[in-house]
Amino acid sequence: MNMDIESKAAVEETLIDFDGSDDPYNPLNWPMKRKLVVTLLYSLCTLGTMFNSSVYNSGIIQIEHQFGIGTEAALLGLSLYLLGMGFGPILWAPMSEAYGRKPAVLIPISGLMLFTFATATAKDLQTIFITRFFAGMFGSAPLTNVGGVLADIWPASQRGAAMLTWGLGVMTGPMIAPIVGGALVVNLPQTGWRWTEYTTGIIIAVSLILSVIFIDESYPPVLLARKASKIRFETQNWAIRSKSQEAGTSIPEMARKYLIVPVEMFIDPICFFINLYGAFVYAIVYLTLAVLPVEFQQVRGWNELVGSLPFLSIIVGTLFAAGVLFWGQIHYVKVMKANEGKPVAEARLLPMMIGSFFFPAGLFIMAWTSDRDVHWIGFCFGLLLLGLGFFTIFQSAVSYLVDTYLMLAASALAANMFMRSVLAAAFPLIAKSLFGNLGLDWGLSLLAFISLAMIPIPFLFHLYGKRIRAVGKRSKVSFIP
Known part of the structure; x- marks a missing residue:
């Protein structure tokens, strides 16, 4: 002994x-x-x-x-x-x-x-x-x-x-x-x-x-590895090492963490639905890159420079969203203090719950103010609400994934990035067919109806997320009661 x-x-x-x-x-x-x-x-x-x-x-x-x-x-x-x-x-x-x-x-x-x-x-x-x-x-x-x-x-x-x-x-x-x-x-x-x-x-x-x-x-493991290497050479004690050097970073381990685990994340309910919602709104923002030239250059006859200025409306919406997210951070800290200083992942979802209403509202306003006879300020107001909704949803999704999966957060974010990149890559390519067949009014309305169907996602996870995290195959690894 x-x-x-x-x-x-x-x-x-x-x-x-x-x-x-x-x-x-x-x-x-x-x-x-x-x-x-x-x-x-x-x-x-x-x-x-x-x-x-x-x-x-x-x-x-x-x-x-x-x-x-x-x-x-x-x-x-x-x-x-x-x-x-x-x-x-x-x-x-x-x-x-x-x-x-x-x-x-x-x-x-x-x-x-x-x-x-x-x-x-x-x-x-x-x-x-x-x-x-x-x-x-x-x-x-x-x-x-x-x-x-x-x-x-x-x-x-x-x-x-x-x-x-x-x-x-x-x-x-x-x-x-x-x-x-x-x-x-x-x-x-x-x-x-x-x-x-x-x-x-x-x-x-x-x-x-x-x-x-x-x-x-x-990155702490790298810093500690450097510290251990320095002490090892200074003292000539070759047994000195850091935890990361002890564990190693083998190719099979890296492949498991960044290839296999992210794929498994797609069937984890929290990761899948939060990623799907975040990816959808992200792709819609990139779809607007194709929508705005149609609305302001083709329909309203503005040139390339003036026709790009409505993008400022989305930035203004983003600034309003920043205020909502900052308030959400204050709320998060209060909840964490009430939970004996332990993080509560679901507290990250409050801004998303707010943004989930503004996002489809923005799309509907854009849809029904896209006609040339309607003043352009209406469409720009829709863009503002779109930006407000997107940024609150997107940032809350990333923060929620980090708090939910902690040590597996890199894998969750890798799955998030892959899903949103694929959707964002596809959406601009379907823009001509979508709006050519349905018009801007009904094309944008279709997207608004889809986003309406996604509104329950943050509310359901706010109510039941803790229970789901406790039993999920991956989320329970990082579960904090």
Whole structure:
């Protein structure tokens, strides 16, 4: 017995961990200024990725004329980018565990920059489509890993506000891009579409340089592995190691976590329905990239720049949603305190419950104010409600998944990203058939009716989510009573 106790003590002495809860080396204990810089720079990287996803659409007409193709073929540049974003997590999520968050975001961002410039210089359609797909794959890195960064450096009571900052980059990027792209296309009628890509590449390059200089590694297992390696060489005690070095990051383990587990997540009731709802509203936002040119350029006769300004309505709606989400964070903290400081995942759903009504309301208003004889302000008000509904639903879905699955959150978010990327890639391609056959009024109404049918989802999980989490195959692994 004494031998066992001595052996256990010897093992613990060689196992490196943080020096108590106040260790400044622990990312949770970083100074506030350092946390804010990391959060803002990663949000800027995310904004660049999302900006790139939609800026391409501003030059669709020029691409059609230059290469002699139809709208559906030209839209493949958007869809392939979004599809690439669905496959990226397979690479970047394991990379973050093996090498840390910083290289797993910034190395792919370098690839995104290179493929963006490659699209700008493309001489044929094949090159455009190939480079757009790989740009999306590389650009998915911040969407895959920044959520983990925020979990590394912010405690649960503050994480909602940090997620909100990052989420604004996710949302505003694709909405600002058409306005910038429209200005370039109007002023450069022959080469404007190329300059949408050049401009995006420059934005990404600036964010990359700043991030390389000012961002520090935040993944605790990697930090502890570095600490253990340093002590090992200084003391010449080769038994010293960290828990992550003890566990290892084998290829079979990575494959299980980022391929098999995310697939299994699709049949987990919480993950499936929350992902389905989040993916649907995400895809609708990308469908508006195809709807707005029809409404404001074809129906109302505005030019590319003026016709892109209504995207500002969605951004305004996003800002209102930020207020709802911030209030939701205050509510979440109160519930957590009442639960003896333990997180309550269902408390994340209150903003989603509110947004679930605004989202279909926005679609219905857009549908029935799309006629040329109706003042354009009505359609823009619908866009505002759409933005408010989308951002509250999307952010609540991500936060709820993180709180529900905790250590399996990366797998849940990988499933989330794949589902929403596939839907977002498909929706713009069906836009012409949908609205060509039904018109904007009934086409948008159809989508509104589908979103109405999804309203019960957050309410059901708010009522029964705790019980479902306790018995779910994957959620019970991280269940906190």
